[in-house]
Amino acid sequence: MKTSGRRPQRVAEAIREVVAPFLQKNVRDPRIGLVTVTRVHATPDLQRAVVYVAVHGDDAERERTLEGLASAAIAVRHEVGQKLRLRVVPEIVFELDKGVVHASRIASVLAQLRSLERDREGGAT
DSSP states (O other): OOOOSSHHHHHHHHHHHHHHHHHHHTOOOTTOOSEEEEEEEEOTTSSEEEEEEEEOSOHHHHHHHHHHHHHHHHHHHHHHHHHHOOSSOOEEEEEEOHHHHHHHHHHHHHHHHHHHHHHHHHHHO
8 A cells, every 4th residue: 555755754753752752751661761762764654663762871871772662662662553543553663863873973073172272272372
């Protein structure tokens, strides 16, 4: 069955609006740290939704959090089905939003460069 071009985007946004607060309020897995849902991508056939998350912490914390989220995926899918009343509830898959990690690293490097530049200017006067 073919869906309209905008429907997967609308469903993805609706899923994001359900998943983000659900993760904050209802998921109690100790492996899951501070998580921000950055975006959701639904396949055109709405069989799968990839939930992209930003995980705060080091690589080990990110890995633990992704494991916890994978364990919570069934509960998240159930919540999506309850809230959105879709005929077929997509499989929920969590992935790390590498764009956020990359942007964070760039911001960190820029902050270090600014600090070095201020130190150099302060020492020259």
